Amino acid sequence: MMNEIYFIGGLALILVVLGIILSVLANLADNKADSAEKRIENLLPGINCGQCGYPGCQAYAKALSEGKAAANLCRPAGSDVAKQLAEITGSTKSADVDYEEQLFTPRLVAYIHENMCTGCGKCKRKCPVDAISGVLKQGHVVNPNECIGCDECIKACPEKCIELIRLEHNLSHFNWNIHSVQIKNGN
Ligand code: SF4
Ligand code: SF4
Ligand code: SF4
Structure with a gap:
């Protein structure tokens, strides 16, 4: 036992x-x-x-x-x-993205049609790089130097008054810093 x-x-x-x-x-x-x-x-x-x-x-x-x-x-x-x-x-997979070429390709940036903007601020709250400025109930504007063309503000705007436009490069807004973005906002 x-x-x-x-x-x-x-x-x-x-x-x-x-x-x-x-x-x-x-x-x-x-x-x-x-x-x-x-x-x-x-x-x-x-x-x-x-x-x-x-x-x-x-x-x-x-x-x-x-x-x-x-x-x-x-x-x-x-x-x-x-x-x-x-x-x-250890990835050998590589999508067909040429970052150097992007330096010279016109960028897409958001543009707000101010005459339709009610100043609700929804776009500003969504922008991950804090590229939109404006006070409540007044027209908002996008700073094209900061905008990375992510589309978030367009999805957030109830008035449908934001569109992406091509920003042809010139010396005043050439994207010298395309390899990094400074994150200031985002939720
Ligand atoms: S497209 Fe993106 S980065 Fe540009 S303003 Fe709109 S939310 Fe900001
Ligand atoms: S920031 Fe995030 S969501 Fe945007 S492309 Fe890079 S990994 Fe994708
Ligand atoms: S979400 Fe549209 S209506 Fe509201 S502040 Fe932005 S651009 Fe103007």
């Missing part, structure tokens, strides 16, 4: 230890996956503009960490970040 009790007790102990080992291994694997996704997310601008084709930076980071996406889809982050993302993920 005592032998049976020792045998069952020993077996239970072995199962408990095995369970602990398996759970530690599973946690280590999870943390590894998490940390890659987190590191990727930390490199992305966090403005959730959707230009990469994913609903936000987190979704793109997840797809990248799972090897499902090319590393150079985030235009606001630019080519330097794309290189770092490719290194982290």
Whole structure:
């Protein structure tokens, strides 16, 4: 009888230890996956503009960490970040994006038709780079030097008075800093 009790007790102990080992291994694997996704997310601008084709930076980071996406889809982050993302993920996938060419391609920026604007401020609250200025109940304007053409204000405007226009380059508003954007706002 005592032998049976020792045998069952020993077996239970072995199962408990095995369970602990398996759970530690599973946690280590999870943390590894998490940390890659987190590191990727930390490199992305966090403005959730959707230009990469994913609903936000987190979704793109997840797809990248799972090897499902090319590393150079985030235009606001630019080519330097794309290189770092490719290194982290070991990704050889590359979408057909030429960042140098973008320097010379006319940009699309938002333009507000002030005569239709009621000054509700919804566009301003949505702009991830704080490119829109104006006070409540007065016409708002977009600063084309700051605008990254993300479309968020257009979706937010109840009056439908914002459109994207082509901004031909000239010296006064050439986008010298296309490789990075300064995030000042966003929700
Ligand atoms: S394009 Fe870049 S900033 Fe915009 S949602 Fe995708 S990862 Fe985020
Ligand atoms: S298009 Fe995007 S970046 Fe440009 S003003 Fe609208 S919300 Fe801001
Ligand atoms: S959301 Fe439209 S109506 Fe409201 S402030 Fe912006 S441009 Fe004007």
